[in-house]
Amino acid sequence: xxxxxxxxxxxxxxxxxxxxxxxxxxxxxxxxxxxxxxxxxxxxxxxxxxxxxxxxxxxxxxxxxxxxxxxxxxxxxxxxxxxxxxxxxxxxxxxxxxxxxxxxxxxxxxxxxxxxxxxxxxxxxxxxxxxxxxxxxxxxxxxxxxxxxxxxxxxxxxxxxxxxxxxxxxxxxxxxxxxxxxxxxxxxxxxxxxxxxxxxxxxxxxxxxxxxxxxxxxxxxxxxxxxxxxxxxxxxxxxxxxxxxxxxxxxxxxxxxxxxxxxxxxxxxxxxxxxxxxxxxxxxxxxxxxxxxxxxxxxxxxxxxxxxxxxxxxxxxxxxxxxxxxxxxxxxxxxxxxxxxxxxxxxxxxxxxxxxxxxxxxxxxxxxxxxxxxxxxxxxxxxxxxxxxxxxxxxxxxxxxxxxxxxxxxxxxxxxxxxxxxxxxxxxxxxxxxxxxxxxxxxxxxxxxxxxxxxxxxxxxxxxxxxxxxxxxxxxxxxx
Ligand code: ACM
Ligand code: ZN
Numbered sequence: 001x002x003x004x005x006x007x008x009x010x011x012x013x014x015x016x017x018x019x020x021x022x023x024x025x026x027x028x029x030x031x032x033x034x035x036x037x038x039x040x041x042x043x044x045x046x047x048x049x050x051x052x053x054x055x056x057x058x059x060x061x062x063x064x065x066x067x068x069x070x071x072x073x074x075x076x077x078x079x080x081x082x083x084x085x086x087x088x089x090x091x092x093x094x095x096x097x098x099x100x101x102x103x104x105x106x107x108x109x110x111x112x113x114x115x116x117x118x119x120x121x122x123x124x125x126x127x128x129x130x131x132x133x134x135x136x137x138x139x140x141x142x143x144x145x146x147x148x149x150x151x152x153x154x155x156x157x158x159x160x161x162x163x164x165x166x167x168x169x170x171x172x173x174x175x176x177x178x179x180x181x182x183x184x185x186x187x188x189x190x191x192x193x194x195x196x197x198x199x200x201x202x203x204x205x206x207x208x209x210x211x212x213x214x215x216x217x218x219x220x221x222x223x224x225x226x227x228x229x230x231x232x233x234x235x236x237x238x239x240x241x242x243x244x245x246x247x248x249x250x251x252x253x254x255x256x257x258x259x260x261x262x263x264x265x266x267x268x269x270x271x272x273x274x275x276x277x278x279x280x281x282x283x284x285x286x287x288x289x290x291x292x293x294x295x296x297x298x299x300x301x302x303x304x305x306x307x308x309x310x311x312x313x314x315x316x317x318x319x320x321x322x323x324x325x326x327x328x329x330x331x332x333x334x335x336x337x338x339x340x341x342x343x344x345x346x347x348x349x350x351x352x353x354x355x356x357x358x359x360x361x362x363x364x365x366x367x368x369x370x371x372x373x374x375x376x377x378x379x380x381x382x383x384x385x386x387x388x389x390x391x392x393x394x395x396x397x398x399x400x401x402x403x404x405x406x407x408x409x410x411x412x413x414x415x416x417x418x419x420x421x422x423x424x425x426x427x428x429x430x431x432x433x434x435x436x437x438x439x440x441x442x443x444x445x446x447x448x449x450x451x452x453x454x455x456x457x458x459x460x461x462x463x464x465x466x467x468x469x470x471x472x473x474x475x476x477x478x479x480x
Contacts, residue, residue, distance in 0.1 A: 001069055003093070003108035006044030009036045015049035018074070018082035021212070022047065025090055029099040029467075030108055047072040047089075049082055061153070061214075062118030065089060067110050080214040081118075084151050088115060091149075095463035121396065123370050124442040125154030125413030126435060128427075129380075131161025131222060133418035134196030135427070140206055146432070146468070148213035150439035155210055156281065156413055158220045162250055163193040163418075165229040167221075168200050169267050174233035181229060193421070203274045211276075218333070219275045221267060222283030224317055225252040237263050239295035252287050255317040256301035265324055272328050279348065280325050285335035287314060311341030319344045333370070336362070343367060348410070360398045363408040371396045371412035377438065379430045380417035388475065392437040392451050414438045432470050433458055 003026070011019035019036045026032055040046045048071065055077040058064065063076035063085035074085035092110045096103045126147055128135065135143075147155060159167050165175040174180060176197040198206075210217050228251040231238040239254040253260045271280060289310040292298040298313060307313050314337070322332040322344040333348040336358035343349070348368040351359035359369045371377070376394040378386060396412040416431055436458060441449075459476040 001045050001067055001072060001110045001112070003030065003032065003034075003045065003047075003110065005032055007032070007034055008040060008044060008046055009034050010038070010040050010046050010048040011036055012038060012050065014051035014079075015082065018051075018079060018086060019047075019049045021083065022049070022086045022089070025086065026093075026097065026108075028101065029097045029103045031102045032108075045070050045072075047074070049074045049085075051076060051079065051082060053077055055081075058116070059118045061122075062116070063088075065113075065115040065117070067092070067112045067114075069112060072110060080153075083148075083214045084117070084119075087149055087151055088117065091461075091464065095460065096467055098464045098467035100468075119151065119443045120445055121409075121411030121442045123154055123411030123413065124152045124439065125156050125218075125370070125411065126152055126431065126438075127156035127158055127372070127413055127415040127417075129158040129161065129416060129418045130164070130166055130196075130198075131158050131220075131226070131418075132163040132193065133421045134164055134166050134194045135418070135424060136196070137198065137202050137206065139424045139427075141209055144206070144210050144213055144215060146428075146435075146470075147215055149464075150435060151443055152435075152439060153215055154218055154411075154413060155215050156218045156220060156415075158222070158281075158283075158415075158417075159198075160220070160229070161222050161226045162228040164196070165233070166196050166198050167203065167219075167271075168197055169270055170200075171266065172234065172263075175230060177233060180233040200270070200274060207275060216277050217275055218277045218279050218281055219271050220281035220283055221264075221271060222285070223253060223264060223321070224255050224284070224314065225250045225287030225289075226283055226285065227251055227253055234263065239291035239298060241291050241294045243291075250286055250288050252289065252291060254295060254297055255292070255313060256295060256298035261320060264321065268321070268324065269328070272325075272330060278331055279333045280330045281333045281350070282318070282321055282325075283335060284314070284318060284338045285352070287337065289314065309341070313341070315341035315344070318347065322347055333368075352415075357398075359409065360400060360405075363398070363401055363405045366408065368408050368410050370410050371398075372415055373412075377412065377414045378417065379414050379434055380420060380422075382430075383434070386434070388434055388437055389451055391434045392441065392449070392454055394438070394441050395446065396441065397446070411442050412438065428470050429472065432465055433462065433472055433474065436461060 009019040023034045052075045061080045063081040065085045066073045076082045178195045181193045207217050231251045237253050237260045292310045318338050325332045336349050336351045349362040350370045350372050352372045352374050354373045354375050362369045397406050397409050455475045459474045462474045
């Protein structure tokens with residue numbers, strides 16, 4: 001079928017939002033202003049979009065796409081499914097359809113075929129770290145656009161870390177004071193943390209924009225460690241013990257102090273208002289606990305609560321935060337350190353330390369798990385360390401689980417940490433094309449997995465990404 005100025009989009013009320021999105025996707029490159037009509041006329045080709053609740057066996061994100069010489073039909077039981085049908089349709093058109101500028105002399109031809117498709121996993125994510133280095137809002141919108149094209153549905157926004165706390169929190173204006181930037185402690189003027197702030201209005205826009213792309217933004221406020229900027233801003237939540245000279249890394253809140261819980265609940269209440277995500281991520285990675293050992297307030301809390309060591313103190317802290325989140329109807333997710341000292345009852349685990357078998361331990365104990373393996377899915381590492389083929393070879397389901405236990409593996413995600421202060425362009429080059437491999441790992445069936453086939457398809461996909469301004473060498477040769 002060929003798309004031209006006589007093509008119409010046919011949609012009833014339920015198909016209309018998707019049809020509007022499709023028209024907007026096609027407009028910049030094709031210059032076509034496709035009309036959306038309730039029923040087709042006599043002439044011209046047709047793209048019909050229909051939400052069909054009877055297709056429940058396609059699952060909440062599956063779809064059907066049929067192309068014949070005169071008609072494309074997109075159908076799905078849900079809006080998300082229709083959105084993914086649209087993403088596939090875009091990829092069936094010539095790659096220049098992704099150009100932001102009008103393209104002439106291209107026939108917008110779509111091959112005749114039928115596709116029935118649904119994802120393997122419900123958690124298909126990318127993590128973006130704005131806590132080591134600030135990223136501008138337009139960049140985050142573009143990050144979301146690229147995710148949508150690859151059918152990712154979770155943006156794990158690692159908002160705060162030891163570099164910066166960029167999220168506006170009412171009543172705590174000092175969190176974004178440039179003096180709170182973690183790098184202040186490092187004496188590292190070359191490529192330090194950029195100061196920046198996301199207003200709550202901007203965050204709402206990001207969340208809404210992502211939702212229109214069927215992407216849930218899972219916010220992370222890292223605690224009790226990795227909290228340097230908040231503790232420089234509000235030292236009353238720090239342990240009353242001296243810091244070592246030059247020590248800047250991963251400062252931890254004083255979790256013996258009740259006022260710390262008040263502060264974190266204030267922060268999390270506002271996070272809950274901003275982010276409708278069922279999961280709220282509280283980090284909990286790499287908390288040094290050194291200060292807790294020396295802190296009279298933390299030690300008194302351990303005694304009062306009969307906690308035998310600092311790991312148990314961390315668990316106590318996580319349980320209290322979990323109770324708070326559960327009381328607000330949300331679920332806690334944390335890095336796999338939340339297993340140490342005893343995991344909170346309803347917590348989900350983000351497994352990054354494959355060597356610790358964290359995923360299998362958590363799944364066997366009945367906890368939901370998201371795979372975020374450092375070995376395969378850390379995109380701050382260069383391709384020499386974590387090459388495309390290795391990423392593609394990642395299998396989210398750890399071995400040795402019963403089907404019931406394997407059900408707890410929600411999916412997987414790649415992490416884009418910004419400790420090394422990459423520019424926004426560098427971030428895109430680190431993420432793509434490796435994210436293309438992850439998107440296939442989490443969407444497609446485990447078997448067969450065909451790296452050669454992937455590489456062949458990637459050389460066409462590279463033309464799409466080139467049209468979007470991302471150039472890279474594919475294993476099959478330079479394109480774009
Ligand atoms: C992590 O890499 N600290 C989760
Ligand atoms: Zn303390």
